Amino acid sequence: MTMPELSVDELRLREAEPRDVPQLVNLRNGAREWFFDPGEVTLEGTLAWLGRSQAAGELNWVVESDGEVIGTISALPSERGVEVGRMIVAPAQQGQGVMKRALRMVVAFLAHRFPGPIFLEVRPDNPKARSVYEDVGFTVTRVRMEWHDPTV
Numbered sequence: 820m821t822m823p824e825l826s827v828d829e830l831r832l833r834e835a836e837p838r839d840v841p842q843l844v845n846l847r848n849g850a851r852e853w854f855f856d857p858g859e860v861t862l863e864g865t866l867a868w869l870g871r872s873q874a875a876g877e878l879n880w881v882v883e884s885d886g887e888v889i890g891t892i893s894a895l896p897s898e899r900g901v902e903v904g905r906m907i908v909a910p911a912q913q914g915q916g917v918m919k920r921a922l923r924m925v926v927a928f929l930a931h932r933f934p935g936p937i938f939l940e941v942r943p944d945n946p947k948a949r950s951v952y953e954d955v956g957f958t959v960t961r962v963r964m965e966w967h968d969p970t971v
């Protein structure tokens with residue numbers, strides 16, 4: 820899949836490349852607590868992951884402002900539709916509308932390219948992310964529950 824560059828205002832979304840791996844690692848390790856898989860990632864692991872992800876047809880963008888990588892967002896096409904994920908904005912740039920603008924552009928692009936639903940998963944205790952997704956037009960369709968042993 821060819822990934823077009825997307826841009827709005829001062830933001831530029833371009834395909835993530837191996838040179839972006841250090842920033843991707845920082846973004847991800849700084850936001851671990853919000854992901855279903857909260858493990859720490861490494862440079863080597865992330866480089867290998869990026870290659871596998873691209874080979875599998877996943878779309879990984881970095882969000883740049885003034886030539887600096889300040890965020891990331893991915894899209895994972897499958898037979899179930901397209902899952903949008905791995906959305907992170909660097910702490911210093913949060914709360915300035917970066918992800919709202921980035922996600923709107925990505926969704927508009929995906930809606931023209933892929934059939935089926937565009938969906939994402941988010942933790943219920945992540946009000947900031949939920950407010951972004953609701954503002955862009957996502958609504959809750961499923962609730963996932965996990966069993967935790969009440970005796971430990």
Ligand SMILES: CC(C)(COP(=O)(O)OP(=O)(O)OC[C@H]1O[C@@H](n2cnc3c(N)ncnc32)[C@H](O)[C@@H]1OP(=O)(O)O)[C@@H](O)C(=O)NCCC(=O)NCCS
Nearest residue numbers: 850853906907908913914915916917918919946947948950
């Ligand atoms: C979630 C995240 C990507 C949002 O990016 P962002 O660029 O800061 O988001 P925006 O600035 O576009 O919008 C943030 C919105 O959340 C709102 N918000 C902030 N704190 C909030 C809170 N505690 N409760 C509810 N809404 C909140 C803001 O008011 C803003 O909405 P507004 O523009 O209507 O005022 C970013 O906070 C992040 O990287 N978080 C850590 C990783 C993460 O949680 N990723 C999502 C995993 S599903």
